[in-house]
Amino acid sequence: MSREMFPGAHNTGHTSMDIHSIGEIGAKFDIAGRFLDGKLLTAGHINDTYVASYEVDGSVKKYVHQRINERVFRDPESLMVNMSRVLDHLTSRWEGAPAPRPLHLIRTRDGNVFCRDEAGGFWRTYSHIDGVVHKTATTASQAEAVAWAFGMFQRDLVDFPSPDLSETIPDFHDTPKRFAVFESACASDPQGRAAACKREIDFALARKSEVGVIQDLMLAELLPKRIVHNDAKIGNVVFDSGSDAPLAILDLDTVMTGSLLHDFGDLVRTMVCGAEEDEKLLELVSIRESYFEAVVRGYFSALRGMLSDAEKAHMVFSGKLISFELGLRFLTDYLLGDVYFKIDRPNHNLDRCRTQFRLVQSLEEHRAALDVVVARIDAEHTGRS
Helix, strand or coil: CCCCCCCCCCCCCCCCCCHHHHHHHHHCECCCCEEEEEEECCCCCCCEEEEEEEEECCEEEEEEEEECCCCCCCCHHHHHHHHHHHHHHHHHHCCCCCCCCCCCECCECCCCCCEECCCCCEEEEEECCCCECCCCCCCHHHHHHHHHHHHHHHHCCCCCCCCCCCCCCCCCCCHHHHHHHHHHHHHHCCCCCHHHHHHHHHHHHCCHHHCCHHHHHHHCCCCCCEEECCCCCHHHEEECCCCCCEEEECCCCCCEEECHHHHHHHHHHHHCECCCCCCCCHHHCCECHHHHHHHHHHHHHHCCCCCCHHHHHCHHHHHHHHHHHHHHHHHHHHHHCCCCCCCCCCCHHHHHHHHHHHHHHHHHHCHHHHHHHHHHHHHHHHCCC
């Protein structure tokens, strides 16, 4: 997850731990071997993540100890029940290569999937996967591999048993609710900023009729409910350092019941445009059709025969909606005085909003061509012409 996605994400409420303390956490889990050392990973912005090394039978084995940020995840026990159920199911489906391997949770010495430290901190541990993580997709083949990996993730969860997973972040992709909060911010205008972003406000209001499309289809049971990752991006995939093949999917904290289109839309938003999320030069914000085709191809190759007609019909739209939803959240936060997302400069949230809205425009402008891409790849997989 990006640091901007949740309030408090850049401030977990904890200080970093010394090596001795990391060893004490490791001792609570069922790890064979002698603790050697541990280091804090600086790449994560939500949870505190440490990679620890242990000597096991003369060789070194690594584990990941992670302290959950309870400012973001208010019910970490339910989160871990979700994660454990999902990983158990994925493990039962995994048959080795080429499918991405499930993370392997390490239980505590008394059989739980988490523990509390003396200060009340909530911890989990899983085996470390050697590989590399890319920040952005630099080739279409990388984008295809990421889409394939998330498609395989969803394919293997298609028969996930009831009951539904708990909501770790309530109303996570409730776009109509996000829009209602935006309208309230416009009406109150507590910082007197509405005049400075009238163009963006008008842009959002003009698309009000579209915000409930996916939710309405799900309520009408025209879109199937599925188990979805909710943070589908290249940064949550571990690649083999030699072949650049996907090895595993990370960050299962937001895995919940929802629409597959939420994940596909995130893949489009994060990989089809090559610009940064806060790019000021809006002429640089546009879609790369070859990357879009790669994302569709990777997704279809994993989910062959499993996508419903309604899902296929709304794939291009989902990229637009997810981009719009994030842009709307940036705009709302700008209007409210930058109280939610971390900012690094004045008008940072407004810049972010403009980037996302420009991506929405680009997807609208290319809608017909992108629909043709989806139809063509669908025909390749179904044999229809």
